[in-house]
Amino acid sequence: MKIGQLADKTGLSIQTIRFYERKALLSAPERTQSNYRSYSDDALKQLLFIKQCRALDMTIEEISLVLETRANPESSCESVNATIDKHIDDIRQRITELDALQKTLVSMRAACDDDKKIRECGVLHELDNIVEAHKLSKNHEY
Amino acid sequence: MKIGQLADKTGLSIQTIRFYERKALLSAPERTQSNYRSYSDDALKQLLFIKQCRALDMTIEEISLVLETRANPESSCESVNATIDKHIDDIRQRITELDALQKTLVSMRAACDDDKKIRECGVLHELDNIVEAHKLSKNHEY
DNA sequence: TGTAAACTCTATACTTGGTATAGAGTCAAG
DNA sequence: CTTGACTCTATACCAAGTATAGAGTTTACA
Numbered sequence: 590m591k592i593g594q595l596a597d598k599t600g601l602s603i604q605t606i607r608f609y610e611r612k613a614l615l616s617a618p619e620r621t622q623s624n625y626r627s628y629s630d631d632a633l634k635q636l637l638f639i640k641q642c643r644a645l646d647m648t649i650e651e652i653s654l655v656l657e658t659r660a661n662p663e664s665s666c667e668s669v670n671a672t673i674d675k676h677i678d679d680i681r682q683r684i685t686e687l688d689a690l691q692k693t694l695v696s697m698r699a700a701c702d703d704d705k706k707i708r709e710c711g712v713l714h715e716l717d718n719i720v721e722a723h724k725l726s727k728n729h730e731y
Numbered sequence: 732m733k734i735g736q737l738a739d740k741t742g743l744s745i746q747t748i749r750f751y752e753r754k755a756l757l758s759a760p761e762r763t764q765s766n767y768r769s770y771s772d773d774a775l776k777q778l779l780f781i782k783q784c785r786a787l788d789m790t791i792e793e794i795s796l797v798l799e800t801r802a803n804p805e806s807s808c809e810s811v812n813a814t815i816d817k818h819i820d821d822i823r824q825r826i827t828e829l830d831a832l833q834k835t836l837v838s839m840r841a842a843c844d845d846d847k848k849i850r851e852c853g854v855l856h857e858l859d860n861i862v863e864a865h866k867l868s869k870n871h872e873y
Numbered sequence: 874t875g876t877a878a879a880c881t882c883t884a885t886a887c888t889t890g891g892t893a894t895a896g897a898g899t900c901a902a903g
Numbered sequence: 904c905t906t907g908a909c910t911c912t913a914t915a916c917c918a919a920g921t922a923t924a925g926a927g928t929t930t931a932c933a
Contacts, residue, residue, distance in 0.1 A: 593909065603910085608891060623899055625910055641861045646832055649890070659849055666852035667845050673854055677836045680829050687826050690788055694819045703809050707801055710808035712815055719783045735880065745881085750920060765928055767881055791919070 590628045599636045606636065612649050614639050614656065647676060732770045741778045748778065754791050756781050756798065789818060 596603045609615045615635055619627045635656075642652045651672050658668050700711030707713065738745045751757045757777055761769045777798075784794045793814050800810050842853030849855065 591910080602892075604892060605890085607911095612890090623910080624912095625899080637861075638858060641858055643890090645836060646829075655855075659855055662848065662850040664849050665845075666843060666847050666849050666855065669849075669852055669854055670840065670843055670845055673836060673840050677833065677840065680833050680836070684826060684829050684833065687788075687822050687829070691819065691822050691826065694787060694815060694822070698812065698815050698819065701808060701812055703807075703812055705808050706804065707806050707808050707811075708804040710811055712811055713797075713801055713808065716780060716783055719779075733881075744921080746921060747919085749882095754919090763928095765881080766883095767928080785919090 590630075590633070592626050592628070595628050595633060595636065598633055599640060601636060601640060609636070609639060612653075614649065614652060645676070646680070647672075651676065732772075732775070734768045734770070737770050737775060737778065740775055741782060743778060743782060751778070751781060754795075756791060756794060787818070788822070789814075793818065 590598075592603050592606055595601075596606060599606070601609075606615065610617055615632060618629070618632055621627050638656075639652055642655065647655075654672055655669050658664060658666065697712055697715040700715050701713075702711075705711070732740075734745050734748055737743075738748060741748070748757065752759055757774060760771070760774060763769050780798075781794055784797065789797075796814055797811050800806060800808065839854055839857040842857050843855075844853075847853070
């Protein structure tokens, strides 16, 4: 199978497939006489696995670790589980951050309706307030 | 004020300040005879404003737009509000995505405890299942 | 006054996960 | 035999910085 077919079957772009090869997520395939990459079904499986991991927002490094561990069936899957645990925690943390951000933005946005002049814009005033607050605290310091 | 002091006062790194200058978020300051950047208090204010926007996860481009709009006090603040609205929506969407991801990961993780061999790892089996499902659907197609 | 530490300058490379391009070679159909 | 579709490598680009080298400047202290 040539790279274009593999791209069609996986839904990944040709460049992405070559990129994964450079990152050693996918081992370099055989080449035809004319130097075209020639893939087996194993490569397809591997790429789908990688795609699934990426859909879970795992980094290339995390995927690399999982693939490496997966390669020897007798080893413990502890590191795979640790990777997933850390990943879950990272996402939990990110959600918390974004929730807080969202609240701030929504309350900021509530301070302005649409047809004001810049001078009167509630949103900009909110942003400036924080700057002013900072300056005041700095004045205390100096 | 030299760049180091400005960095201290804003909590930004020197490189970041120079980076914002290159990106035209911060106008190029006066230079001393020895070519050192020399900043006014306005630059401090501007940087704090930018920092605040970044803390709200706004992109440089978004901040650029807001700063530009802010520069003429008689214009309408509609575009500022539109920027914030879109940003709020982006974040809402990202939170939704991450929530779904989180659920998938947690349920996947529940399929394995820590001291299994790779062969038996529930997490890896979950990941493979999705690959298998894909292959089956492909088999129908061809 | 000398010198060493601390500061600043520019330019460049690196990060992540790809995407996009140029310029060359290859293959299949008409 | 040529046109179009495909592939190859190498390189540059994106965001939002961070890190470095190598040079020049200023400040503190003896």
